[in-house]
Amino acid sequence: MSDIICQRILLKLSGEALMSEAGGSIDPEIVQRLAQEVKDLCDAGIQVGLVIGGGNILRGAEKASEGLNRVTSDQMGMLATVINALAMQDALEYLGQPVRVMTALKINQVCEDYIRRRAVRHLEKGRVAIFAAGTGNPFFTTDTAASLRAIEIDAELMIKATKVKGVYSADPNKVADAVFYPRLTYDEAIDQRLNVMDTTALVLCRDNNLPMRVMNIFEPGAVMRLMRGEDIGSLIVRK
Template identity: 60%
Template sequence: MTDPKYRRILLKLSGEALLGEAPYGVDPGVLKRLAAEIHELVERGVQVALVIGGGNIFRGEGLAATGMDRVTADQMGMLATLLNALALQDALEQEAVFTRVMSAIKVNQVCESYIRRRAIRHLEKGRVVIFAAGIGNPFFTTDSAASLRAIEINADIMFKATKVDGVYSADPVKEPGAQRYQRLTYDEVLQRKLDVMDATAIVLCRDQNMPIMVFDITRPGGLRDVVEGRAIGTFVERG
């Protein structure tokens, strides 16, 4: 088994990644598999932090499109990410992994509030840290929250978990001939308007030189492979 290439990582999961075959909410089988793969990394000395979206429950932008006040919709989306974080925390603790959920909004009876130094200390003690509620403000996506938290905790890399094996020139489901990129620069992502993360998240990573790896989280062992440095996705970095 290859030694891990990265010591501290931030894993960005979409809420949809927790759906599995379910139409709504979370699939216990998916949670269990993810928890087992994260447990393996922790056992090997990797410090793991996560940001999870809330699209499997509520998506603020989608709710706003129906006429709901955008701030209210985004607040509902933040609470959805907290539900997902608690679900994953439970799955990890069933794997005997010490886990802390840290929220950007105050819900002290449910979890800790986010404090950067405390988060880093949790990681140093071998605990998995799940960052919930985005950055605590409306109009910012969980992609932006993931970029910000990765930078704040001095992660070695941010992994963007998707349902496809990297970044393509077009939707590979709709266009079978779409090109898969192995490496891209931040500016190429922005100029070509590629579907990696939102522009704010990409600019944050570019300005602070935070590398991004986009990979397929549905592939068993995929998380282990990218942490070991295998090129099974798309790597985004400076040119």
């Protein structure tokens, strides 16, 4: 493992990453491909924590804007992340990769409660730890949950998986001359409102000196190349 730059990482996937182009909420082929990427990391000796959003199924904030109570809608969104976590667990187990889903809500018949020490032990045993149900509290996004879990498990790097190369000044799919940032600070990301993550998540990473790499998860093998030292995507650091 001498050529691996990080021993423990937290990978944050959006729920939309699991969707098919046809619009289905979960595409089994995409989930299987992403699971293979995660297994390759584990096979290289990297400990992987994973947080998956629920936006492919339901976004709590959007439902609240439609008239649903915000607390209730956020709880529904937390359950959506559990569904995605179980789908990823199934795909990883199909590949022979040990995995545990740990949730901030008590759903003991389908997954474990999140306990930090147990999560770290799972990682040390070579199991993927999937952290579901966000922080267990309304008004907090899965981005914030990813930052929190990364800090709690002492991850060396958080990887924000997107559908674009990294951080841009604007959406590169909509703005042709959007500027790509290969490296920036958390303060720059916050001050310029670059929509990398919500502000709470960015502040958590900044204040705990946790570096973040934003990259395209749909580029095959890119995460492994990053772990072997290749400069991929955008790096966000404290200063």
